[in-house]
Amino acid sequence: MKEKLFIIKIGGNVIDSPKALDRFLSDFAAIKGKKILVHGGGKIATELGKKLGIETKMVEGRRITDADTIDLVTMTYAGLINKKIVAALQAKGCNAIGFSGADGNLIQAIRRPVKTIDYGFVGDIADDSVNTSLLSSLLDQDVMPVVCPITHDGEGHLLNTNADTIAAVLAIAMAKKMESRLFYCFEKNGVLRDVNDDSSFIAELNQSHYDEMKGKNQIYEGMIPKLDNAFQTVAKGVHSVYICNAFHLTSNVNNAQPIGTRIS
Amino acid sequence: MKEKLFIIKIGGNVIDSPKALDRFLSDFAAIKGKKILVHGGGKIATELGKKLGIETKMVEGRRITDADTIDLVTMTYAGLINKKIVAALQAKGCNAIGFSGADGNLIQAIRRPVKTIDYGFVGDIADDSVNTSLLSSLLDQDVMPVVCPITHDGEGHLLNTNADTIAAVLAIAMAKKMESRLFYCFEKNGVLRDVNDDSSFIAELNQSHYDEMKGKNQIYEGMIPKLDNAFQTVAKGVHSVYICNAFHLTSNVNNAQPIGTRIS
Numbered sequence: 001m002k003e004k005l006f007i008i009k010i011g012g013n014v015i016d017s018p019k020a021l022d023r024f025l026s027d028f029a030a031i032k033g034k035k036i037l038v039h040g041g042g043k044i045a046t047e048l049g050k051k052l053g054i055e056t057k058m059v060e061g062r063r064i065t066d067a068d069t070i071d072l073v074t075m076t077y078a079g080l081i082n083k084k085i086v087a088a089l090q091a092k093g094c095n096a097i098g099f100s101g102a103d104g105n106l107i108q109a110i111r112r113p114v115k116t117i118d119y120g121f122v123g124d125i126a127d128d129s130v131n132t133s134l135l136s137s138l139l140d141q142d143v144m145p146v147v148c149p150i151t152h153d154g155e156g157h158l159l160n161t162n163a164d165t166i167a168a169v170l171a172i173a174m175a176k177k178m179e180s181r182l183f184y185c186f187e188k189n190g191v192l193r194d195v196n197d198d199s200s201f202i203a204e205l206n207q208s209h210y211d212e213m214k215g216k217n218q219i220y221e222g223m224i225p226k227l228d229n230a231f232q233t234v235a236k237g238v239h240s241v242y243i244c245n246a247f248h249l250t251s252n253v254n255n256a257q258p259i260g261t262r263i264s
Numbered sequence: 265m266k267e268k269l270f271i272i273k274i275g276g277n278v279i280d281s282p283k284a285l286d287r288f289l290s291d292f293a294a295i296k297g298k299k300i301l302v303h304g305g306g307k308i309a310t311e312l313g314k315k316l317g318i319e320t321k322m323v324e325g326r327r328i329t330d331a332d333t334i335d336l337v338t339m340t341y342a343g344l345i346n347k348k349i350v351a352a353l354q355a356k357g358c359n360a361i362g363f364s365g366a367d368g369n370l371i372q373a374i375r376r377p378v379k380t381i382d383y384g385f386v387g388d389i390a391d392d393s394v395n396t397s398l399l400s401s402l403l404d405q406d407v408m409p410v411v412c413p414i415t416h417d418g419e420g421h422l423l424n425t426n427a428d429t430i431a432a433v434l435a436i437a438m439a440k441k442m443e444s445r446l447f448y449c450f451e452k453n454g455v456l457r458d459v460n461d462d463s464s465f466i467a468e469l470n471q472s473h474y475d476e477m478k479g480k481n482q483i484y485e486g487m488i489p490k491l492d493n494a495f496q497t498v499a500k501g502v503h504s505v506y507i508c509n510a511f512h513l514t515s516n517v518n519n520a521q522p523i524g525t526r527i528s
Binding site for chain 2: 048051052053071074075076077078079080082083084086087088090091095096097098100102103104105133134137138141143150152154155156157158
């Protein structure tokens, strides 16, 4: 039987609240066994960018990562947020180690090719681009990786990569060796039938049900990349994937029937 | 016989020049065997601080690290500079991994106690506060640590720590297992008799000669912490310590008679 590995993704809204983040990190630190934390960026980069006069560039509604912006997100995600999380986890008795994809060549990405839009320094990842031997070696030493959404192209460039995708790729890559259990944690209880009613979460969502809901515009726009990533992992050997509330993490990892949406 | 370990400290002036840094990193990547890079901060943090309205605070001529400043240096040192160096080394075929002292509990420090001055978030390190088992495990996997001058206190606070001290502490801690060879690299050829003549470097400097030179004000002020650190390492089992030019690194690590000042 494979050993369990919890891959936990925490989103921006929790990161933006010091109190919520502290509570979440206490819960993460308390999870028994091997675990990886993947964090997003929150609003800190946008606020810092405003102060520095770095504007958010959009082309056809899509965000562009130019040279100033990749410096900004590297400072914020790999520097400020990642190290604060790592230091907080150390204080809670969890021997955390921060990572960008460049560190130890953990995740190598490909700069997104220019078709109609040049997204700038944005990286897409193949499933086989994860240094799983380094991850396994650290986990075997009870050192828990904390991964920020910055990767690299192997040619000296840092790249901005979606944190949901990073969590998915890590879960898939590690599924060959371990029983990967992926939790996308955010501020709602799961995929909701009614976005204003947190109790309306769907307990189990399969691809055809998801496609049907998407067709009826019943899926909130921001959820689509998360769910697309989640369905990919299920197809690629990840043991289980939940979309759930950050504050149900402790009960969910220890419970056969988590509160949240299981992707099946 | 113990295996060699090169601990290389690179200072601010080289970091501030992209061209000089690139050349130095090529030389670092080319060093055969196990190695650790420790980098300082350069002027980037000061320039960024000005843009963000974070003033450099001084009390009695000493720099104070307040809450805004520790955030600023964490972003700059652990984020921007560290990750750019790591990505550049990856492109040069060196599997580098970035570290603050919080990551993997690499270096735990003690917040400097308040006597007459409160230095703020500044950390002092004991020699036994290094996670040498993690360092050894990474080096054994040919993963080379790149360490920025940020530590932590184990209670959730990040601390600003002198990079020369970090290099010294790492060299001392690893000297129990390996033949630690420490190189403080900067823009001069060594400790100079005449600060305007780069050929006037002193080939070997011992404690009494150093004390004599200090007494006569012949040591440039900025060199004193570097040299104080260097003499400590010699007394604590480090095989050899040189103060040398960043651009002599390749020849110096391979040469029994390096160009630079040997501390003895």
